[in-house]
Every structure is written in structure tokens, then in C-alpha cells.
Amino acid sequence: MLLFLWRSSWITIAGVLLTGVISGLSNAALIAFINTRLVGQMNIPYAIGWFAGLALTVLVSRTASLYLLNRFSTQLVRDLRLRISRLILHAPYPNLQKMGKSALLSHLTEDVTAIASASELFPVLCINFAILVGCMAYLSWLSWQLALVLAGIILFGVTTFNFFKEIPLRSVRIARGEYDVLGRGFTALTEGVRELKLHRRRSEAFVSQSLSNSAEAYRRHSFRAAAAYLWLNQWVQLLYYLTIGAILYAFPLWQTLNQEIISGYVLVFLFMMSPLTIVTNSLPAFSRAKVSLDKILQLDEKLVERSLAERPAGLAVQESFTSLTLTGVTHSFHREKENRNFTLGPIDLEFHPGELVFLVGGNGSGKTTLAMLSIGLYHPASGMISWNGCPVDGGNRDAYMQNFSVIFSDFYLFDELYGVDAEQHRGAVEDYLQRLHLNHKVEIIDGRFSSVSLSQGQRKRLALLVAYLEDRPFYVFDEWAADQDPEFKHVFYTELLPALKARGKTVLAITHDEKYFYLADRCIKLDEGNIAAIEYPQGYAGQVAVNAEWPRPAQTETSIS
Numbered sequence: 001m002l003l004f005l006w007r008s009s010w011i012t013i014a015g016v017l018l019t020g021v022i023s024g025l026s027n028a029a030l031i032a033f034i035n036t037r038l039v040g041q042m043n044i045p046y047a048i049g050w051f052a053g054l055a056l057t058v059l060v061s062r063t064a065s066l067y068l069l070n071r072f073s074t075q076l077v078r079d080l081r082l083r084i085s086r087l088i089l090h091a092p093y094p095n096l097q098k099m100g101k102s103a104l105l106s107h108l109t110e111d112v113t114a115i116a117s118a119s120e121l122f123p124v125l126c127i128n129f130a131i132l133v134g135c136m137a138y139l140s141w142l143s144w145q146l147a148l149v150l151a152g153i154i155l156f157g158v159t160t161f162n163f164f165k166e167i168p169l170r171s172v173r174i175a176r177g178e179y180d181v182l183g184r185g186f187t188a189l190t191e192g193v194r195e196l197k198l199h200r201r202r203s204e205a206f207v208s209q210s211l212s213n214s215a216e217a218y219r220r221h222s223f224r225a226a227a228a229y230l231w232l233n234q235w236v237q238l239l240y241y242l243t244i245g246a247i248l249y250a251f252p253l254w255q256t257l258n259q260e261i262i263s264g265y266v267l268v269f270l271f272m273m274s275p276l277t278i279v280t281n282s283l284p285a286f287s288r289a290k291v292s293l294d295k296i297l298q299l300d301e302k303l304v305e306r307s308l309a310e311r312p313a314g315l316a317v318q319e320s321f322t323s324l325t326l327t328g329v330t331h332s333f334h335r336e337k338e339n340r341n342f343t344l345g346p347i348d349l350e351f352h353p354g355e356l357v358f359l360v361g362g363n364g365s366g367k368t369t370l371a372m373l374s375i376g377l378y379h380p381a382s383g384m385i386s387w388n389g390c391p392v393d394g395g396n397r398d399a400y401m402q403n404f405s406v407i408f409s410d411f412y413l414f415d416e417l418y419g420v421d422a423e424q425h426r427g428a429v430e431d432y433l434q435r436l437h438l439n440h441k442v443e444i445i446d447g448r449f450s451s452v453s454l455s456q457g458q459r460k461r462l463a464l465l466v467a468y469l470e471d472r473p474f475y476v477f478d479e480w481a482a483d484q485d486p487e488f489k490h491v492f493y494t495e496l497l498p499a500l501k502a503r504g505k506t507v508l509a510i511t512h513d514e515k516y517f518y519l520a521d522r523c524i525k526l527d528e529g530n531i532a533a534i535e536y537p538q539g540y541a542g543q544v545a546v547n548a549e550w551p552r553p554a555q556t557e558t559s560i561s
């Protein structure tokens, strides 16, 4: 943890340590000075000067240390959050799917918070540790024989502490694992709240069988960790009292101590009680932070695609889309309930610019899986995908994915047009909104939709607007029309899709709307993960009144690099 903090910003940490140590040492010096003053060995003006100087040093150095560290810890939390977010964005989708939403959220919330709490405690720890070291130095200066005894006791304390510290740390690790389970429960609770509210027995069973079990497991292990730390802290306190007892009653039997030493030891020991408690009490927070930090570091290994390093050299930047080819592509899922695999493929397909392709088939036939493979979110278990004749692999997959504009069946609508200059497209946006019958409900103000609290069908129309503005060469719609009324369904199939085709876009639309199959250049029928039939109903396309006059966004982008 300390190493991590040091690596994050060694200059700030060095500053914090320096000011912390100055604060701690001057604090200890102040105590030593007060002790000297108590036994009356200084003249008054001289004493006042020393007292004021030391007190001022303590105040200034402590303020500087806390200021630096508060600034550092807030920056650290920001950087960690952004780092995890970027890691998630750059990770291959199958890895993210494997981890699950709630585990990712736990990293962004629980782990970052644990590290932030520990880093906030860090200046307090530094100052109090420095006070303890300063006090020890003063005690050693008072009597080296006592210092030896003290050093022995400290060594014993540290050794026993190190020996036992694995016990609470283990519980902290288990509790953190249980938090992931609890997080899954919270996700189910928030996403399934409507279903739970409508079924009292289900919601009671959900709480009693799932949520309360994981909440209890988390509580049990957190408590075990806290209790173990409590015992360890008590052990340290016991050693502390044993030391005072030994100095007061056992040590004088061996050696005579003068008044200054005795009063110095008593004063310093009483003063040390508070920093010692602070140091030992901050250990649980540091162990939680250590476990969280380990988790975040493991994220790198779990999420990052190793094949990025294997990127083949010399992939040319392609100016325009000419072909997308799937050769012998397969992908498998394990169907847990049936205890067998679902395998898509091997699939051989080719797409060209300006093609309108419908992907049809029964539920579970593999339509979405094929679309996800085609756009690069799923990776083929075998076979190859090529864009403009260039094989897609770990090195260029991210660039490859930038060629697709997709509306998933469970799409997410951002309330801002991130990455699209709304001002540049103002005319087109207003025109689209009107055509999509949304102009009375939504406008774009400063690149943001004035509202996304719309019906599912309306939100899907807004998603369509975003897709239009993205202006990519390849469009994929997963049952886009399913939530639309018949009027809009008709507009979608007979106007929107042909308009895209007329602009040279390739469209792959997953659909169950047989009524409109005749519009497609190609209908690919899937059955049990395989292509059962391919039909070419273009002969009927002449009957369609194609409205290709939909406005075009100002810019286009097509690249794979």
C-alpha cells in the first residue's frame, strides 16, 4: 500500500513524509522541552522562545502535511476511478461479461473507497508514527539502558504482530469476496425491483435466501476481521502497560533512576498513548485498502487482452469499406440448465457496401451471437473475420469495432451526444427529430438531449438518431422495430433502412417482421446456430417507394488500423 502511494506521486509523498516527520519530531521535542521545564532547568524568556518555536513548528508542519495529503488522496481517488474506467473500456467484452456488472461496480465503489479512506488516514499515521519515533529517541536520550529494554519490547511486539496479522487479513479478503456476492444481489434488487414488487413471495424469498445470506456472510467476516484487530490492538496496549509497569517497578530494582528520567518517562509514556492508539486503530483501514488494491491490480490481468502485444505489423489504414468476411467462424456458450453447449457456426458469410441484410430465425437460434461476432464484441472461437480483406485480431479489433453503429435490443441511451458535434449537425438533427416524431418532445441543448424520460419506443428512435449521426459504414439493428407502433415499423423498414442503403451503408437487421422480409437484399435464416437458408428477395424491392432523401451527417469515418 505504501509502495503504491509512493509510486502514485513520490514527490507529494516525500513532502508529506518530511512535514509529517518534522511535525512528529517537533511534537516529541515539545514534550521533552515541557519535561525539562517541569524540572525547572531553564530561564523564562529562553523557555518561552523555545516553547513558541516548537509549538509553531508543530502547527505549521502538521498543517502542511495534512494539506498535501488531502490534495493527494483526492487526486488518487480521481485517478483510480478513471484508471479503472479506462481499463473497463479497453478490456475485451467477453472478459467484462465474465466478470459481471456488479463486480465491476464493486471495484469502482468499494475498492476505490477503501483505498481513499486509507490514504486519508496516511498523514495522521505519518505524524503519529513520527511522534512515536521522536518520543523513543527522547526516551533513549534520557537513559540508554531503558532504551535497550524498550527496543527489546518493541521488537517483540512487532514480531508477534506480524505473526498474527494474517488472521484478520484473511477475514478482510473473504469479506471483500462476499461483497461481490452482495453486489450481485444489489444489482438484481435494483434491476428487478418491478418483478419483486409484484410478487411478495418472490421478494421475501429473494431477501431471505439471497440478500440476507450474503449480507450476513459479509457482516460475519468483517466482524471477524475487526475482532481480530481488536485483540491485536489489545495485545499492543498490554505490552505498553507492561512496559510502564516494568519501568516504574522492575527497572529501579536493577538501576537507580533520577527524577528527570522518571518524570520524563511517565510524561512521555502518557503522551504516547494517543498516537499509539491512532496508529494501531488505523491498521484495519490499511488492510482493507491492501486487499482492495490487490483486487484492482488483479483487474489488469483479468481484463487486459494479452494478444494486444501480438499485434501484427503493417495493417494499412483502409479508406472505405469494401467487404466484411466471416470464414468458418464459430462461438460457443454453455447452456447451464440443459448442461450442453450452444455452438454457433461454422459460419461463412460476406457483406458488401449498400447491402440490406435481414437476419431471421427462431428464438435462441443465434442471431444476436452472430451479430456480436460480426461487430467484434464476441471473439470467434475458431475461424476468421476479415475487414476489407484484412484479418481482425486482438491488435486491431478496437479499430475494427469503430466501423459499426449498433442498436442492441437492450440498448443504452446516453443523454449526451458524446463524440458527435451536435452544432455541426444541427440541421440534420432537427430534421431527424421531426421525421422520428420527436421534435415536440426532445431538443438538443449544448450537446445534450433535453429529456430521455421517454417511452421505450421513443428512446429507441433517439438511439436511431445517434446511430445516424455516427455515420459508420455498417449498421446493425437487433430487433429495433419490436417496440415501435405499426406506423413507425413501416417507416423504419420502408424509409429508414432503404435510405441507409441508398447512402451506401451496409445494414444487418435482426428481425421477426416477416411482412417486410421482401425488402431485404438477403435474408439469412439461422436455426440452432447454423445457416438454414439464404434467400434473395430483391426482385420485390422495386415496389418500395424508397425515400433516400434523409439528410446526411456532415462527416464520415471508415478505418481499420
Ligand SMILES: Nc1ncnc2c1ncn2[C@@H]1O[C@H](COP(=O)(O)OP(=O)(O)OP(=O)(O)O)[C@@H](O)[C@H]1O
Pocket: 097, 333, 334, 335, 342, 361, 362, 363, 364, 365, 366, 367, 368, 369, 370
Ligand atoms: N452470454 C451468454 N451466456 C450463455 N449463453 C448465452 C449467452 N448469450 C446467448 N447465449 C445462448 O446462446 C444461444 C443463442 O442466443 P442468441 O441470443 O444469439 O439467440 P437469438 O437468436 O438472438 O435469440 P432471441 O431471438 O431470443 O434474441 C441461446 O441458447 C442463449 O441461451
